[in-house]
Amino acid sequence: xxxxTPRYPGRxxxxxxxxxGFRFAGMSHRGSILCLPSGILAWxxxxxxxxxxxxxxxxxxxxxxxxxxxxxxxxSPVFPDPQVLSAFRAAGLxxxxxxxxxxxxxxxxxxxxxxxxxxxxxxVD
Numbered sequence: 001x002x003x004x005t006p007r008y009p010g011r012x013x014x015x016x017x018x019x020x021g022f023r024f025a026g027m028s029h030r031g032s033i034l035c036l037p038s039g040i041l042a043w044x045x046x047x048x049x050x051x052x053x054x055x056x057x058x059x060x061x062x063x064x065x066x067x068x069x070x071x072x073x074x075x076s077p078v079f080p081d082p083q084v085l086s087a088f089r090a091a092g093l094x095x096x097x098x099x100x101x102x103x104x105x106x107x108x109x110x111x112x113x114x115x116x117x118x119x120x121x122x123x124v125d
Contacts (some may be wrong), residue, residue, distance in 0.1 A: 037063035053087035067116025072103030
């Protein structure tokens with residue numbers, strides 16, 4: 001079965017966030033996003049409770065296996081369940097947690113520096 005996840009095929013800085021979504025590459029997306037080496041993908045997460053080990057295979061399949069993995073947790077920094085953090089670490093993925101705005105800005109800086117960066121950004125209103 002073909003993958004039907006909405007995606008932008010490439011890397012692009014985040015131009016704006018808020019109002020429940022993001023703007024990038026001259027487009028807008030309502031909802032959360034994953035900014036990965038393979039592109040920017042729609043992500044059905046709405047809160048930190050939706051960050052689960054089920055995300056790990058998606059990240060790995062899309063090339064987020066090294067470098068920095070930013071987790072934008074909404075309006076304020078929130079830690080996921082400790083077992084979730086352990087599962088990510090066991091898979092070799094270290095999360096850098098911060099609010100979504102800080103994560104989007106950090107992603108843009110690291111992307112501009114051509115660093116190995118990925119981000120999972122929860123949408124904020």
